[in-house]
Amino acid sequence: MGRIRVLHSLESVSSGGVEQRRLSLARHLDPQIYEQQLICTKAIKSLPTQFEEAGCKITEVGAFRSILDLPRYKSALRVIREFRPHIIHGAVFEGVAMSAIAGTLGRVPVIIGEETSNPINRSWRGNFIYKGITALTHHMVAVSPAVEIYLTEKIGLARDKVSVIPNGVSEKKRPSVESTINLRIKLGLTEKDFVIGTVGRLFDRSKRVSDIIKAMPLIVQNTSNAKLLVVGTGPDEPQLRELAKSLGLTDKILFVGYQSDTRQFYELMDVFVLASAHEAFGLVLVEAMFSRLPVVATRVGGIPKVVVDGETAFLCDPFSPSQIADKVIPFFKSAALRKTFGDAGKERARKYFSENRYVTDVSQLYQKLLNVNKVQD
CATH class of the missing domain: 3.40.50.2000 (Glycogen Phosphorylase B;)
Incomplete structure (x- = not known):
């Protein structure tokens, strides 16, 4: 296998913590091992430029009108067919949906979703839809034990299908x-x-x-x-x-x-x-x-x-x-x-909670899932 191709999928790329964690991956996953791209509904403010500088191309697919917005999935599917990722990794509700649905249609070997919120107030309808979406993934990431409980007890995922990977933060230099x-x-x-x-x-x-x-x-x-x-x-x-x-x-x-x-x-x-x-x-x-x-x-x-x-x-x-x-x-x-x-x-x-620990944990999960699914180029 050549470089491992990873396609990230998010709802938007602006200035939030979820986007910052993806930027950590774009910057610090070994470029000799990984090639990365990202799809999102929209990209605003300064982060898109930083992704491009890190060598991670961003493609906007447009805002979702509903969770079954077929044109959005078709746009995501075009990127999948061009990039041919070994892994698609989605975060936030819409990002997980794109990862699961477009990833399944595009026959991506490893489909990962990541729950970055603690959706205790998510409606029964939202939980029902999310249960169907996550059923299409090979694995789910929880950012804390509380989220793991949500995924296993509320959504009903098997415990071996969920990994807890706490967020990691870049330690910034102290200002003068x-x-x-x-x-x-x-x-x-x-x-x-x-x-x-x-x-x-x-x-x-x-x-x-x-x-x-x-x-x-x-x-x-x-x-x-x-x-x-x-x-x-x-x-x-x-x-x-x-x-x-x-x-x-x-x-x-x-x-x-x-x-x-x-x-x-x-x-x-x-x-x-x-x-x-x-x-x-x-x-x-x-x-x-x-x-x-x-x-x-x-x-x-x-x-x-x-x-x-x-x-x-x-x-x-x-x-x-x-x-x-x-x-x-x-x-x-x-x-x-x-x-x-x-x-x-x-x-x-x-x-x-260092950035280095986070990137290492995600890389180890990628390698594990590729091996489990016997993915070849």
Whole structure:
């Protein structure tokens, strides 16, 4: 066999964590062994250029009108017939559907799906469709043990058909002191401010940034110099801004919008908070740990397997602003506690959630499945 041809399939390529993991594969799977391409419904922002620079061609097939949108599958099938992949690897609902259906029609030897969310609120109809889709795959990847439980117990897949491969994150270089000082000045922050930070899409049904905002009055009672730094944008930003205003917190909360480089913003934070109602993994938690930040997060989905309660983070129940405040305040009171948790978090991130470990795990799965299915060129 020559190089192993891998076709990735995604719903879209923009700036999300799923796309970043595929970019890790495009950049770091050995090019002497693998040749990669990607199909998606649409490609926006800067990542498509980065894929091309990594030698991974992207083909857009157009947005799905329904899960049975035949023209989309025909477009995907054309790419399969031209590229002739040994493996098709889909992620996100539409990506898994393209992988399973177009991969089956195109007789791709190894069909892989990857569940990157923790779809506890997926409708019975959605679960029914997903069960049919995943039946066409040879193997499914779960990004956390919580997702593995969903796939085996809710969808009914055999345990030997599912592998847990936790996400891996690239450890970015620490920004210069000068750039950090300049950003702090630009945002109107001072050295005395105690900065609570959160990063993510402002979709409050799942991310619950509103709970962090509601925790702020309780935190401010203990420290008048507390500030909340919200990095990200989304459909619920206007409502969140209005909530901050109604609580008299306009001068305490900074909405800085979408940032292509979040590393410099982590540098401004004293503690990182993720208040999700459900979360398959929580990539931003690893980013925060790589930035040596202590964490406060909700005890949902894959989060308890990413952080360690009482060592790298304090966990709390979802939908509980008072608990968020209770867990944040000890970090305000003790710089030593922040350092202890931050150091432990960085060590854990490097040990379990590195980009290199992720790429190695995926490569080993590819090799295993090719051998099991006796794939030849």
